[in-house]
Amino acid sequence: MKHTLLNVDHIQVSIGKTHILKDISFSVAKGEIVALIGANGAGKTTTLQSIMSLHRVQSGAITFHSAREASAEPLDITHWSTEKVVASGISLCPEGRQIFSSLSVRENIIIGSYLRRDTAEIKEDIAYVYDLFPILHDRQYQKAGNLSGGEQMMLAVGRAMMSRPELLLLDEPSLGLAPLMVEKIFSLIQQIHQDGTSILLVEQNAAKALDIADHVSVLEVGRLTLQGTGSELKHNKDVQKAYLGVV
Amino acid sequence: MYITELIINGLIQGSLYALVAIGFTMVYGILRLINFAHGDVIMIGAFVTLGLLQLNLSWPILAILVLLIGALVGFTIDRIAFRPMRGAPQVTGFIASLALSLLLQNLGILIFTAQPRNFFLPEFFRKTVLIASLEVRYLSLVIIFSTIILLVLLLLFVKKTRMGIAMRATAENLQVARLMGIKVNHVIMLAFIIGSALAAFAGMLWGGRFGQIDPLMGFVPGLKAFIAAVIGGVGSIAGAAVGGYLLGFSEVLFVGLLPSSMSGFRDAFVFGMLIIILLVMPNGIFGTSEEERA
Numbered sequence: 036m037k038h039t040l041l042n043v044d045h046i047q048v049s050i051g052k053t054h055i056l057k058d059i060s061f062s063v064a065k066g067e068i069v070a071l072i073g074a075n076g077a078g079k080t081t082t083l084q085s086i087m088s089l090h091r092v093q094s095g096a097i098t099f100h101s102a103r104e105a106s107a108e109p110l111d112i113t114h115w116s117t118e119k120v121v122a123s124g125i126s127l128c129p130e131g132r133q134i135f136s137s138l139s140v141r142e143n144i145i146i147g148s149y150l151r152r153d154t155a156e157i158k159e160d161i162a163y164v165y166d167l168f169p170i171l172h173d174r175q176y177q178k179a180g181n182l183s184g185g186e187q188m189m190l191a192v193g194r195a196m197m198s199r200p201e202l203l204l205l206d207e208p209s210l211g212l213a214p215l216m217v218e219k220i221f222s223l224i225q226q227i228h229q230d231g232t233s234i235l236l237v238e239q240n241a242a243k244a245l246d247i248a249d250h251v252s253v254l255e256v257g258r259l260t261l262q263g264t265g266s267e268l269k270h271n272k273d274v275q276k277a278y279l280g281v282v
Numbered sequence: 283m284y285i286t287e288l289i290i291n292g293l294i295q296g297s298l299y300a301l302v303a304i305g306f307t308m309v310y311g312i313l314r315l316i317n318f319a320h321g322d323v324i325m326i327g328a329f330v331t332l333g334l335l336q337l338n339l340s341w342p343i344l345a346i347l348v349l350l351i352g353a354l355v356g357f358t359i360d361r362i363a364f365r366p367m368r369g370a371p372q373v374t375g376f377i378a379s380l381a382l383s384l385l386l387q388n389l390g391i392l393i394f395t396a397q398p399r400n401f402f403l404p405e406f407f408r409k410t411v412l413i414a415s416l417e418v419r420y421l422s423l424v425i426i427f428s429t430i431i432l433l434v435l436l437l438l439f440v441k442k443t444r445m446g447i448a449m450r451a452t453a454e455n456l457q458v459a460r461l462m463g464i465k466v467n468h469v470i471m472l473a474f475i476i477g478s479a480l481a482a483f484a485g486m487l488w489g490g491r492f493g494q495i496d497p498l499m500g501f502v503p504g505l506k507a508f509i510a511a512v513i514g515g516v517g518s519i520a521g522a523a524v525g526g527y528l529l530g531f532s533e534v535l536f537v538g539l540l541p542s543s544m545s546g547f548r549d550a551f552v553f554g555m556l557i558i559i560l561l562v563m564p565n566g567i568f569g570t571s572e573e574e575r576a
Contacts, residue, residue, distance in 0.1 A: 087461060121463035133458045135451045137570065142447050149448060150463035198463060 037064035038102050040202050040233055041086070041125070042109070046095030048078075048085050055081045057257035059095075061250075063202060063235050065102045068228055070236045070244040070265070072278055073254035079237040080130055082254070083204045086235075087127045088117045099123055101201060122150050126200035130207045130237075132191040136180025140171055143179050143190055147197025157197075164193035167223060185216035192223065202233045209240045221247060241278035245269045253278075286414045288538045294422055294491065296530025297429035301484035302507035303514065303522035304436065305356075305477020311453040311517035312470055315375040319359065319382035321504010323478045325390055327352055327485025328495040332401055341404060345428070345483070352482025353475045360474035365467065383501070390497025398496040401489035425487045432480060433523050440519060449473065453517060513556055515569025524567055529556070 041063040048056040056078045063069045071079050084090050086097055092113050100109035101124050112120055126147075135143050144164055148157045165172035168189040174182065179190055188208060195203060208224065209217040221243055228234050228247075238244035245251060245265045253261040253274065261268065268274045305320050330351050334344055363382050367374055402408075407421040440446035452459040452469045460466055488503065489495045510529045514521025529552065536551045544551075560566070 089457065089460070117460045118463040118465055121461065127461050129458060129461060133455060135454045135458070137454050138447065138450060142450075145444070146447050146451050146462050146464075149444065194462075 037066070038105060039063070039100060039109075040065050040102065041235070042096075042098045042100075043082070043086070044096045044098070046082075046085060046097060046113075047093045048081055048090050049093060050081070050090060055257055056085065059254070059257075059259055061252045061259065061262065063233055063250075065201075065233055066231075067249040068224075068234045068236060068247055070238055070248035070251045071254055072238060072241045072244055072251060074277075075239075076256070077254040078257045079254055080206055083127055083206050083235070083237055086112075086120070086125065086204060088112070088115055088120050099125060099202075103201065118150065121198055124199070124201040125204065126195040126198045126202075127204040128191050128195040128206065128208065130210065132184075132187045134179045134182075134187050134190050134194065136178065138179055139176055140179050140182065140190060141175040143194050144171070144175075144197055147194035150198060160197055160199065164196060167226065168193055185212055185219070188212060188216070188220055189223070192220075192227070196227065196232070200232060202235060203227065204235045204237075206237045207239060208236070209238065209243065217243065241274070245274075245279075284538070286416050288534055290413075290416075290418060290422060290426075291538075292531035292534040293426050293527070294530070295534055296527030297425050298484050298488055298491070298503070298526075299507050299510045299529050300433065300523040300526025301429055301480045301487075302503060303510040303526045304433075304519055305474075305481050306508050306511040307514070307516055307519060307522040308449075308473040308477050309470075310511070312449075312456070312473055313364070313375065314372055315364065316379065316508065317359075317364075318376075318379040318504070318508075319363070319386060320379075320477065320481060321500040321502075321507065322383050322386040322390075323352060323355055323359075323481035323500065324485040324488060324503055325495070325497055325500035326355055326386070327482025328401065328489040328499065329390070329394060329485075329497075330482065331486040331489060332399065332495065335402075335404070341406060345486070348482050348486045349479045352479040352485075355482060356474040356476070356478025357471060359478065360471050364474075365470075368467070383504075387497055387501070394497055396497060398494045401493055401495045403490040407490055421487075421490050425491065428483075428487075432483070436476065436480075437519060445469075445472070509553075509556060513559055513566055515566030517570075518566070518568035521566055521568030532556075 039062050043059055043061050046056055046059050059082055071082060073079055081090060085092055096111055097113045098109040099112045110123060112123060144161055148160065151157055170186055171190055171193060182190060205224065208220050212220065224234065225247055236244055236248065245268055248265040251263060251265055251268045252259050261274065302324060306317065309315055309317050327348055331348055334347055363378055364375060367378060403421060407424065409420045410417040411420065440449060448464045449469050451462065452464060452466055456466055506529060507526065510525035511522045513528060514525030532552045532555055533548060536548050537545045
């Protein structure tokens, strides 16, 4: 049986007076790519932010079981602080990239490793990021705000990788990018996955997400309506109609 | 010779404003909070110095102690007055800072009375040295050079260290800074600590320069330092320093170069000039617009 990294168990989240997540449950196993798809406002981003403790979870639980400490009990991270969640091995690459535009490219990457103290290995990881995205190496001393949209996306992914996450949460990585760049970003996501990081992907581009995901959950107004493997859902009539543009 | 004197006086006044303006700009940069109590830390610094002078300490130790006590004041202000209301609307913090300012001033009056007190730094600071046939007090040189040293150290800290990068990241986007694992409350606390240490230090120098201190002494310099921070571009440390020097120089030059019948209108001229600067550069000299930040 596969090792379950993250388990989201019947969580409910409200922001202000709006009940956003009504009942969400899913899990991510080690080595998997799991995708959440759904229309705007379905609660995909809120789900990721709740895992990172940026919102208060009213009921239900989120547990994380590091494969690095597989013998230990799973940790209940539902009400942890964000920095503790990051330290435990989860990292979020937020929607709209949100790089620090006044910092240099290199500083953005360094700040991703903020919680680590292993100087030598941080250097190795910076080299790994530059290896994945050579353009960032060429522009490392420029202000990050001057990068193009695609380059900023690469920087945001690279920055998120600097905390050495076991589980990388990606929020709409293809948003606002040219088709060629989308291809490139998705192949890099697969590369990161092959290098050993599990991925939870939120994506509007359902076709792309179904292509690379092991498991997919479909979210509609705060509830999960369908779950299955990527290929199962690809052949599901409702999914085809709603998300893949098949009439 | 008259010009040399004006330049030295401009540098001194500018240094004092710069030291205080930095605290405003650091806290505003992260919290978008205008902390009106910041000026009163100048007063605390001056009275702390007055107390420490009784101990006959050597002056480097005196300076370090004033910096440390200023830091402690900053820590306390953040912990007691501002941290409990993190996340509240900005206007709440603004009102809290006004309340704190009044509280500190009245506490000062309660403890020390409103009567101004004489303030003499040790003999060393009153010695003079001849520069371009002008007698300059050691204190003037200490003000100018200690400010430059502190500014350079601070800029290096913010530019080069991991905590400095974290500070700039937090000022740009608090929520994403959290996602990096940055403890945002620590960064905010550090901004208060550094800003207040510098303001207390300025208080010590301020007392030495003017020879008298009183519990309300911090209000007007605080206000002017805030204006210096706005001119430099709120949120930018280098900007606060430049704004401070600009304000100091213009005060001294307007008084020095205008006919004496006009010198009473010094502040009107100075602020008129500042308004013109802001009309041309609405975000201040080093500031970035909010749109660019987003």
